[in-house]
Amino acid sequence: MRSPLPKILGSLAIGSALVLTGCGGSSEASDGSSTDDDVIRYATLPLSDDPNAEVPVDEIVSLLEEYTGKEVIVTEVPNYSAVIEAVRAGHEDIGLMSGFPSALAVNTGEVDSLVAWPGSDEPASTCLVLDGSPIESLDDITPETTIAFADAASSSGFFMPTHMLSEAGLVAGEDFEELFSGGHDRSFMALDEGQADVACTSPIFTEMAGESSPMFPFEEGETRSIGESIGMPVSMSALTNPDMSDAKREVLLDAVPKLFSEENRDALGIYMDSMPEGIEPIIEPDDELFQPFVDIASVADVDISDLG
Structure with a gap:
């Protein structure tokens, strides 16, 4: 971990x-x-x-x-x-x-x-990796994979992606390690600095790519999604x-x-x-x-x- x-x-x-x-x-x-x-x-x-x-x-x-x-x-x-x-x-x-x-x-x-x-029926959450990550899909997640979540009471930053991961047969502590960063922006920081392999968040943040926003510090193409949750x-x-x-x-x-x-x-x-x-x-x-x-x-x- x-x-x-x-x-x-x-x-x-x-x-x-x-x-x-x-x-x-x-x-x-x-x-x-x-x-x-x-x-x-x-x-x-x-x-x-x-x-x-x-x-x-x-x-x-x-x-x-x-x-x-x-x-x-x-x-x-x-x-x-x-x-x-x-x-x-x-x-x-x-x-x-x-x-x-x-x-x-x-x-x-x-x-x-x-x-x-x-x-709405639109995905409530998406799980991101850096573009160069060897993780291509949820199937590539292993017990050594660290996934960053924003807050233990967050919809898009915890509950919805946890449901998505569970539907894929992935359980925290067994199939991956979970990290509670304390906020969506901190999850991106953890991803960027290598403290997490995956960051699960709301799709609204990925729309900020390339805008030099402190909420999503990535350029377009620097991250990609490996899975999306159902809507809320x-x-x-x-x-x-x-x-x-x-x-x-x-x-x-x-x-x-x-x-x-x-x-x-x-x-x-x-x-x-x-x-x-x-x-x-x-x-x-x-x-x-x-x-x-x-x-x-x-x-x-x-x-x-x-x-x-």
Whole structure:
């Protein structure tokens, strides 16, 4: 096995890892007390460790304040699990997640899906090798092969490729070594530096080839795919704490579909890349919408029903 990058534990903890960004503190009532309904607390993931990467925090704050008429505070958290825990614990009101971590969160019974966007039949994940790699297909993977995954709660960076590998008869720890890099960009770093032989990720990143993007540091033709997963029934979901006030919930039910709309696709950049174009969101979806993820996970011998 090659020398791994530090693995994430996938624990539902935030601690000191939170980095606060965006606008100021809590609003106050006339008597000086905090007025929670006047503040929207939004948890989001950083796009990259690169300080020059464009993270549309200001755009999220500006647009969400416009649509809600309330102060918006954005908190960047380190991984999917931290978003789930932040919302579940009531530290944040809302967080945008891909399908599998949304299913994980909903399965706790302590987090609601406020709005969900249906997925598509397009592959949700692809597994890449460097062009000069001797690995030509999934059949060439051996117990010495190291595969980099982004996050233990990532749809395109773990669950979907794990399902694909399982369908090919490949099991982690037996047929290959797994490495949790901590992010899609770190998986590419591991691939580029020889710490991983394969990196599994979302196809949206491969479309950045040749753009000198810190999210995908390869030129066209420098990588190739050895396998693609099936599509996902849900592409994205906005998660909320079920204990938030009815007033705040109603405001967010109106604002969130407006925020993540075609009108704002350019302004929100990569946060909209996973949103299928021309598909209407589902408002307050039933938990059954996420059941296919549980079924897919069971095929890969990953039980998400008890996670969280």
